[in-house]
Amino acid sequence: xxxxxxxxxxxxxxxxxxxxxNVAESLTELQTTVAALTQVQSQTQTxxxxxxxxxxxxxxxxxxxxxxxxxxxxxxxxxxxxxxxALEQLREAESYRDRELERLREKLATTRDEGRLEIIKxxxxxxxxxxxAIASGERLMKNKxxxxxxxxxxxxNPKSQTSNSIRQRLRAAAxxxxxxxxxxxxxxxxxxxxxxxxxLQGLSFVQDRLLAVLAAEGVHPIETEAEPFDPHWHVAIExxxxxxxxxxxxxxxxxxxxxxxxxxxxxYAEVVVAREPEDNL
Numbered sequence: 001x002x003x004x005x006x007x008x009x010x011x012x013x014x015x016x017x018x019x020x021x022n023v024a025e026s027l028t029e030l031q032t033t034v035a036a037l038t039q040v041q042s043q044t045q046t047x048x049x050x051x052x053x054x055x056x057x058x059x060x061x062x063x064x065x066x067x068x069x070x071x072x073x074x075x076x077x078x079x080x081x082x083x084x085x086a087l088e089q090l091r092e093a094e095s096y097r098d099r100e101l102e103r104l105r106e107k108l109a110t111t112r113d114e115g116r117l118e119i120i121k122x123x124x125x126x127x128x129x130x131x132x133a134i135a136s137g138e139r140l141m142k143n144k145x146x147x148x149x150x151x152x153x154x155x156x157n158p159k160s161q162t163s164n165s166i167r168q169r170l171r172a173a174a175x176x177x178x179x180x181x182x183x184x185x186x187x188x189x190x191x192x193x194x195x196x197x198x199x200l201q202g203l204s205f206v207q208d209r210l211l212a213v214l215a216a217e218g219v220h221p222i223e224t225e226a227e228p229f230d231p232h233w234h235v236a237i238e239x240x241x242x243x244x245x246x247x248x249x250x251x252x253x254x255x256x257x258x259x260x261x262x263x264x265x266x267x268y269a270e271v272v273v274a275r276e277p278e279d280n281l
Contacts, residue, residue, distance in 0.1 A: 222258035
């Protein structure tokens with residue numbers, strides 16, 4: 001039954017005036033519209049509910065993603081902190097290694113220098129012995145030149161000394177140097193000038209080689225001849241009165257040779273110094 005018929009019957013039953021056809025049609029359209037709106041509202045509510053569920057799901061997913069991101073950030077920060085700590089430890093270890101290597105190099109250089117210095121100091125007494133031996137040989141040659149017969153022999157054969165080769169002279173010097181300690185020294189009359197000259201030449205050769213070795217290490221003899229007395233390099237062992245040819249404070253004679261290592265006195269030169277009576281050295 002249509003709505004219009006139903007409304008007409010209802011009006012007749014209660015004695016009402018029948019509803020005009022246009023009003024009934026409007027009511028029918030309105031009813032249809034309300035039904036359509038009701039259906040749309042139902043669909044809209046269903047859609048809104050689905051959207052709300054989707055939003056809630058997204059919010060949950062975002063919350064989980066935020067937690068995961070927080071964990072990832074915290075883990076990354078921990079790893080970065082550990083990396084920085086390890087890097088700092090490596091740098092400290094490298095710095096410690098470099099310091100240790102430098103300390104060992106300095107210690108090695110110091111030990112090497114100390115060892116070289118001890119060797120040099122051990123060579124100085126040998127040079128002192130050579131200086132004394134050469135001085136004694138020169139005195140011996142001077143004395144032999146004053147002995148009758150020896151001088152005549154030298155003048156009779158002036159080229160006899162230069163005719164010997166260096167090897168022969170070195171052999172003669174070695175024979176004298178390395179003679180048994182218990183052997184009695186030969187009398188001065190039995191020593192020829194050639195043997196003494198060879199002996200002196202051999203000693204001078206050894207002396208020159210030792211001085212060359214010291215020079216290679218930066219060690220040089222301290223100058224004393226015609227030099228003024230300098231307390232930084234010299235030690236006055238004796239003094240003599242100054243004369244017309246020798247000024248006060250000048251070095252007259254060297255008693256023991258001194259040696260310098262660079263600008264440092266390794267051993268002071270022992271000298272005799274001229275002074276005036278009122279000078280105090």
